[in-house]
Amino acid sequence: xxxxxxxxxxxxxxxxxxxxxxxLVELVTLRWSRPTxxxxxxxxxxxxxxxxxxxxxxxxxxxxxxxxxx
Amino acid sequence: xxxxxxxxVSVILFSIVLIAWLVLRxxxxxxxxxxxxxxxxxxVFPVLAGGMGVNQHxxxxxxxxxxxSCHVMEDYGKSLRVDDRSFIPATHFQYNLVPRDKxxxxxHTDYTMYGDVSAKLRGLKHVYIYYLGKPSQPxxxxxxxxxxxxxxxxxxxxSFEESEAHTKDPQTLPRIKANxxxxxxxxxxxxxxxxxxxxxATFWKEPAQ
Numbered sequence: 001x002x003x004x005x006x007x008x009x010x011x012x013x014x015x016x017x018x019x020x021x022x023x024l025v026e027l028v029t030l031r032w033s034r035p036t037x038x039x040x041x042x043x044x045x046x047x048x049x050x051x052x053x054x055x056x057x058x059x060x061x062x063x064x065x066x067x068x069x070x
Numbered sequence: 071x072x073x074x075x076x077x078x079v080s081v082i083l084f085s086i087v088l089i090a091w092l093v094l095r096x097x098x099x100x101x102x103x104x105x106x107x108x109x110x111x112x113x114v115f116p117v118l119a120g121g122m123g124v125n126q127h128x129x130x131x132x133x134x135x136x137x138x139s140c141h142v143m144e145d146y147g148k149s150l151r152v153d154d155r156s157f158i159p160a161t162h163f164q165y166n167l168v169p170r171d172k173x174x175x176x177x178h179t180d181y182t183m184y185g186d187v188s189a190k191l192r193g194l195k196h197v198y199i200y201y202l203g204k205p206s207q208p209x210x211x212x213x214x215x216x217x218x219x220x221x222x223x224x225x226x227x228x229s230f231e232e233s234e235a236h237t238k239d240p241q242t243l244p245r246i247k248a249n250x251x252x253x254x255x256x257x258x259x260x261x262x263x264x265x266x267x268x269x270x271a272t273f274w275k276e277p278a279q
Binding site: 008009010012013016022024026029030037038039041042052 | 075078079082083085088090093096097099111112113116117119120124126127130131133135136137140193196197200201204217243250
Protein backbone atom coordinates (compact mmCIF):
# COMPACT_ATOMS: atom_id res chain seq x y z
CA UNK A 1 0.00 0.00 0.00
CA UNK A 2 1.25 3.45 -0.90
CA UNK A 3 1.66 6.07 1.77
CA UNK A 4 0.55 9.53 0.85
CA UNK A 5 2.48 12.63 1.68
CA UNK A 6 0.92 14.62 4.52
CA UNK A 7 0.81 17.58 2.12
CA UNK A 8 -1.78 15.87 -0.08
CA UNK A 9 -3.83 14.87 2.92
CA UNK A 10 -3.71 18.43 4.16
CA UNK A 11 -4.90 19.72 0.76
CA UNK A 12 -7.72 17.20 0.65
CA UNK A 13 -8.76 18.29 4.13
CA UNK A 14 -8.64 21.97 3.14
CA UNK A 15 -10.63 21.29 -0.05
CA UNK A 16 -13.19 19.30 1.92
CA UNK A 17 -13.67 22.02 4.54
CA UNK A 18 -14.15 24.69 1.86
CA UNK A 19 -16.59 22.49 -0.04
CA UNK A 20 -18.60 21.75 3.10
CA UNK A 21 -18.74 25.48 3.85
CA UNK A 22 -19.88 26.21 0.29
CA UNK A 23 -22.54 23.50 0.43
CA LEU A 24 -23.79 24.81 3.79
CA VAL A 25 -24.09 28.30 2.28
CA GLU A 26 -26.08 26.78 -0.59
CA LEU A 27 -28.30 24.93 1.88
CA VAL A 28 -29.00 28.11 3.87
CA THR A 29 -29.75 30.23 0.77
CA LEU A 30 -32.32 27.68 -0.36
CA ARG A 31 -34.43 28.80 2.60
CA TRP A 32 -34.75 32.36 1.22
CA SER A 33 -36.64 33.58 -1.80
CA ARG A 34 -34.95 36.96 -2.14
CA PRO A 35 -32.35 38.39 -4.52
CA THR A 36 -29.77 38.49 -1.71
CA UNK A 37 -30.05 34.69 -1.42
CA UNK A 38 -28.95 34.30 -5.03
CA UNK A 39 -26.05 36.70 -4.49
CA UNK A 40 -24.90 34.90 -1.33
CA UNK A 41 -25.19 31.56 -3.09
CA UNK A 42 -23.26 32.74 -6.14
CA UNK A 43 -20.62 34.97 -4.58
CA UNK A 44 -19.98 33.23 -1.26
CA UNK A 45 -21.09 29.61 -1.79
CA UNK A 46 -19.87 29.50 -5.39
CA UNK A 47 -16.49 30.98 -4.47
CA UNK A 48 -15.96 28.56 -1.57
CA UNK A 49 -16.86 25.58 -3.74
CA UNK A 50 -14.73 26.78 -6.67
CA UNK A 51 -11.68 27.26 -4.43
CA UNK A 52 -12.29 23.87 -2.80
CA UNK A 53 -12.45 22.13 -6.17
CA UNK A 54 -9.33 23.93 -7.40
CA UNK A 55 -7.39 22.87 -4.28
CA UNK A 56 -8.54 19.27 -4.79
CA UNK A 57 -7.56 19.31 -8.47
CA UNK A 58 -4.22 20.87 -7.53
CA UNK A 59 -3.63 18.06 -5.04
CA UNK A 60 -4.18 15.58 -7.89
CA UNK A 61 -1.68 17.13 -10.27
CA UNK A 62 0.92 17.66 -7.59
CA UNK A 63 0.46 14.21 -6.08
CA UNK A 64 3.67 12.55 -5.00
CA UNK A 65 3.71 9.14 -3.37
CA UNK A 66 6.49 7.89 -1.26
CA UNK A 67 7.86 4.39 -1.86
CA UNK A 68 6.40 1.76 0.46
CA UNK A 69 8.04 1.65 3.87
CA UNK A 70 10.35 -1.30 4.31
CA UNK B 71 -40.65 22.01 -0.18
CA UNK B 72 -41.02 21.04 -3.84
CA UNK B 73 -39.75 17.75 -5.26
CA UNK B 74 -36.76 19.41 -6.92
CA UNK B 75 -35.77 21.17 -3.71
CA UNK B 76 -35.99 17.90 -1.80
CA UNK B 77 -33.71 16.19 -4.31
CA UNK B 78 -31.25 19.10 -4.17
CA VAL B 79 -31.20 19.13 -0.35
CA SER B 80 -30.59 15.36 -0.39
CA VAL B 81 -27.69 15.76 -2.84
CA ILE B 82 -26.18 18.51 -0.67
CA LEU B 83 -26.52 16.52 2.57
CA PHE B 84 -25.12 13.36 0.98
CA SER B 85 -22.18 15.38 -0.40
CA ILE B 86 -21.50 16.87 3.02
CA VAL B 87 -21.46 13.42 4.64
CA LEU B 88 -19.06 12.03 2.01
CA ILE B 89 -16.76 15.05 2.21
CA ALA B 90 -16.80 15.02 6.03
CA TRP B 91 -15.66 11.40 5.92
CA LEU B 92 -12.73 12.38 3.70
CA VAL B 93 -11.88 15.35 5.91
CA LEU B 94 -11.78 13.12 8.97
CA ARG B 95 -9.88 10.32 7.27
CA UNK B 96 -7.92 11.72 4.30
CA UNK B 97 -5.56 8.74 4.42
CA UNK B 98 -8.19 6.58 2.68
CA UNK B 99 -7.40 8.43 -0.55
CA UNK B 100 -4.12 6.51 -0.73
CA UNK B 101 -6.00 3.51 -2.12
CA UNK B 102 -7.59 3.29 -5.58
CA UNK B 103 -11.09 3.09 -4.06
CA UNK B 104 -10.36 6.08 -1.85
CA UNK B 105 -9.18 8.09 -4.85
CA UNK B 106 -12.39 7.31 -6.69
CA UNK B 107 -14.41 8.25 -3.63
CA UNK B 108 -12.52 11.54 -3.36
CA UNK B 109 -13.14 12.27 -7.03
CA UNK B 110 -16.88 11.74 -6.60
CA UNK B 111 -17.13 13.53 -3.26
CA UNK B 112 -14.86 16.48 -3.99
CA UNK B 113 -15.67 17.07 -7.63
CA VAL B 114 -18.71 15.28 -9.05
CA PHE B 115 -21.19 15.90 -6.22
CA PRO B 116 -20.23 19.55 -5.55
CA VAL B 117 -20.48 20.37 -9.27
CA LEU B 118 -23.84 18.59 -9.42
CA ALA B 119 -25.11 20.37 -6.29
CA GLY B 120 -23.85 23.73 -7.56
CA GLY B 121 -25.49 23.29 -10.97
CA MET B 122 -28.77 22.20 -9.41
CA GLY B 123 -28.54 25.16 -7.01
CA VAL B 124 -28.12 27.64 -9.87
CA ASN B 125 -31.13 26.13 -11.62
CA GLN B 126 -33.17 26.25 -8.42
CA HIS B 127 -32.30 29.90 -7.76
CA UNK B 128 -33.11 30.86 -11.36
CA UNK B 129 -36.51 29.15 -11.09
CA UNK B 130 -37.17 30.98 -7.80
CA UNK B 131 -36.25 34.29 -9.37
CA UNK B 132 -39.24 33.85 -11.71
CA UNK B 133 -41.75 33.83 -8.86
CA UNK B 134 -44.03 36.73 -8.00
CA UNK B 135 -42.95 36.61 -4.33
CA UNK B 136 -39.33 36.97 -5.37
CA UNK B 137 -40.03 40.07 -7.48
CA UNK B 138 -42.18 41.65 -4.79
CA SER B 139 -39.61 41.02 -2.05
CA CYS B 140 -37.91 44.31 -2.98
CA HIS B 141 -39.40 47.41 -1.38
CA VAL B 142 -39.64 49.35 -4.67
CA MET B 143 -41.94 46.67 -6.04
CA GLU B 144 -44.54 46.84 -3.26
CA ASP B 145 -46.95 49.14 -5.10
CA TYR B 146 -46.62 47.08 -8.26
CA GLY B 147 -47.61 44.04 -6.25
CA LYS B 148 -50.62 45.92 -4.89
CA SER B 149 -51.64 46.89 -8.40
CA LEU B 150 -52.17 43.19 -9.16
CA ARG B 151 -55.06 43.17 -6.68
CA VAL B 152 -56.89 46.36 -7.74
CA ASP B 153 -60.57 45.61 -8.07
CA ASP B 154 -60.88 47.24 -11.49
CA ARG B 155 -60.83 45.34 -14.78
CA SER B 156 -59.35 48.28 -16.64
CA PHE B 157 -56.03 47.62 -14.88
CA ILE B 158 -54.42 45.18 -17.31
CA PRO B 159 -52.01 43.45 -14.86
CA ALA B 160 -54.77 43.12 -12.25
CA THR B 161 -57.13 41.47 -14.76
CA HIS B 162 -54.43 39.07 -15.90
CA PHE B 163 -53.54 38.19 -12.32
CA GLN B 164 -57.01 37.86 -10.85
CA TYR B 165 -58.57 35.99 -13.79
CA ASN B 166 -55.69 33.52 -14.04
CA LEU B 167 -54.70 34.78 -17.50
CA VAL B 168 -51.14 34.43 -16.24
CA PRO B 169 -49.93 31.95 -13.59
CA ARG B 170 -50.24 33.88 -10.31
CA ASP B 171 -47.01 32.50 -8.91
CA LYS B 172 -45.10 33.78 -11.97
CA UNK B 173 -47.19 36.83 -12.83
CA UNK B 174 -44.34 39.38 -13.14
CA UNK B 175 -42.07 37.09 -15.10
CA UNK B 176 -44.77 36.00 -17.56
CA UNK B 177 -45.29 39.54 -18.85
CA HIS B 178 -41.82 40.98 -18.27
CA THR B 179 -39.59 38.41 -19.90
CA ASP B 180 -38.71 38.77 -23.57
CA TYR B 181 -40.13 35.96 -25.66
CA THR B 182 -36.99 35.66 -27.75
CA MET B 183 -34.24 33.05 -27.93
CA TYR B 184 -32.12 34.71 -25.23
CA GLY B 185 -35.02 36.42 -23.47
CA ASP B 186 -34.53 34.50 -20.22
CA VAL B 187 -30.81 35.21 -20.13
CA SER B 188 -31.24 38.93 -20.80
CA ALA B 189 -34.05 39.12 -18.19
CA LYS B 190 -31.73 37.55 -15.60
CA LEU B 191 -28.85 39.86 -16.50
CA ARG B 192 -31.19 42.83 -16.13
CA GLY B 193 -32.23 41.35 -12.77
CA LEU B 194 -28.61 41.33 -11.57
CA LYS B 195 -28.36 44.98 -12.59
CA HIS B 196 -31.54 45.71 -10.62
CA VAL B 197 -30.07 44.05 -7.51
CA TYR B 198 -26.90 46.12 -7.91
CA ILE B 199 -28.89 49.35 -8.20
CA TYR B 200 -31.20 48.36 -5.35
CA TYR B 201 -28.38 47.79 -2.87
CA LEU B 202 -25.63 50.08 -4.14
CA GLY B 203 -27.40 52.70 -6.20
CA LYS B 204 -30.64 54.61 -6.23
CA PRO B 205 -33.64 53.07 -8.00
CA SER B 206 -35.60 55.56 -10.11
CA GLN B 207 -39.02 56.48 -8.73
CA PRO B 208 -41.26 55.46 -10.34
CA UNK B 209 -39.33 52.63 -11.95
CA UNK B 210 -39.32 52.60 -15.74
CA UNK B 211 -39.02 50.00 -18.46
CA UNK B 212 -35.77 50.02 -20.45
CA UNK B 213 -37.65 49.94 -23.75
CA UNK B 214 -41.27 50.57 -24.77
CA UNK B 215 -43.30 47.44 -24.03
CA UNK B 216 -43.19 45.19 -27.08
CA UNK B 217 -46.46 43.71 -28.44
CA UNK B 218 -44.54 40.46 -28.89
CA UNK B 219 -44.93 39.80 -25.16
CA UNK B 220 -48.75 40.18 -25.38
CA UNK B 221 -49.01 38.23 -28.63
CA UNK B 222 -47.10 35.32 -27.11
CA UNK B 223 -50.44 34.36 -25.51
CA UNK B 224 -53.08 36.37 -27.34
CA UNK B 225 -52.08 35.69 -30.93
CA UNK B 226 -54.56 33.30 -32.51
CA UNK B 227 -57.02 33.56 -29.63
CA UNK B 228 -60.57 34.15 -30.85
CA SER B 229 -61.09 36.94 -28.32
CA PHE B 230 -58.11 38.74 -29.83
CA GLU B 231 -58.54 37.97 -33.53
CA GLU B 232 -62.30 38.62 -33.65
CA SER B 233 -62.58 41.49 -31.18
CA GLU B 234 -64.68 44.31 -32.64
CA ALA B 235 -62.12 46.92 -31.63
CA HIS B 236 -59.41 44.95 -33.44
CA THR B 237 -61.40 44.24 -36.64
CA LYS B 238 -63.34 47.47 -37.22
CA ASP B 239 -60.40 48.87 -39.17
CA PRO B 240 -58.80 46.12 -41.31
CA GLN B 241 -55.39 47.74 -40.77
CA THR B 242 -55.53 47.44 -36.99
CA LEU B 243 -54.66 43.76 -36.55
CA PRO B 244 -51.74 43.75 -39.03
CA ARG B 245 -50.35 46.88 -37.36
CA ILE B 246 -50.66 45.34 -33.88
CA LYS B 247 -48.94 42.18 -35.06
CA ALA B 248 -46.14 44.21 -36.65
CA ASN B 249 -45.66 46.16 -33.37
CA UNK B 250 -46.55 49.39 -35.21
CA UNK B 251 -49.60 50.00 -33.06
CA UNK B 252 -48.81 49.27 -29.44
CA UNK B 253 -51.33 47.47 -27.26
CA UNK B 254 -50.49 49.42 -24.13
CA UNK B 255 -49.85 53.01 -25.20
CA UNK B 256 -52.20 53.58 -28.12
CA UNK B 257 -55.15 54.60 -25.99
CA UNK B 258 -56.62 51.08 -25.84
CA UNK B 259 -55.11 49.04 -22.99
CA UNK B 260 -53.21 51.89 -21.42
CA UNK B 261 -54.06 51.44 -17.74
CA UNK B 262 -51.19 49.28 -16.63
CA UNK B 263 -49.82 49.33 -13.06
CA UNK B 264 -50.64 53.05 -12.59
CA UNK B 265 -49.29 52.96 -9.05
CA UNK B 266 -50.12 56.65 -8.60
CA UNK B 267 -53.83 55.81 -8.60
CA UNK B 268 -53.70 53.11 -5.92
CA UNK B 269 -54.42 55.42 -2.99
CA UNK B 270 -58.13 55.52 -3.69
CA ALA B 271 -58.47 52.07 -5.20
CA THR B 272 -60.33 49.12 -3.73
CA PHE B 273 -58.60 45.78 -3.70
CA TRP B 274 -59.66 42.23 -4.44
CA LYS B 275 -59.07 39.71 -1.68
CA GLU B 276 -57.96 36.32 -2.85
CA PRO B 277 -60.21 33.69 -1.25
CA ALA B 278 -58.44 31.30 1.09
CA GLN B 279 -57.71 27.99 -0.65
